[in-house]
Amino acid sequence: MTDTLADEYPEAAPYIQQAVEEHGEEWVLEHYYEQLYPLGRVMRIPEKDELPFFDPDEHDTMTEAERVEMYQAWAAYRENLRTGTKPDE
Incomplete structure (x- = not known):
């Protein structure tokens, strides 16, 4: 992990480093x-393209709208599990 990332995101850097290791x-x-970005609810976490090993020529990121759609789908899925219903029931 670069010093810059650790300096800018001191709480998140150890989690990212541990996942890399x-x-x-x-x-x-x-x-x-799916695994790291949700930590942003409890601490400042970098965007995916801020990671030192992110290469825009090889990797892609999600737009804010795509992330919102994904998290809403997960919320609906968890609610369906909680209530024991299927979508649109």
Whole structure:
């Protein structure tokens, strides 16, 4: 992890570093929005394209609208599990 990332995101940098050590940089980039980005609810976390190993020629990011849609779908899925119903019932 670069010093700049650790300086700008002191709370999030250890979580990102641990994920890189356990799974590798490619895994972190592939699973960023599902596994790490939700930490943004409790701490400042960098955008995916701010990670030192992000390469815009090789990796993509989600727009804010795409993230909102994904998280809304997850919320609906969890609600369906909680209530034991299927969508549109």
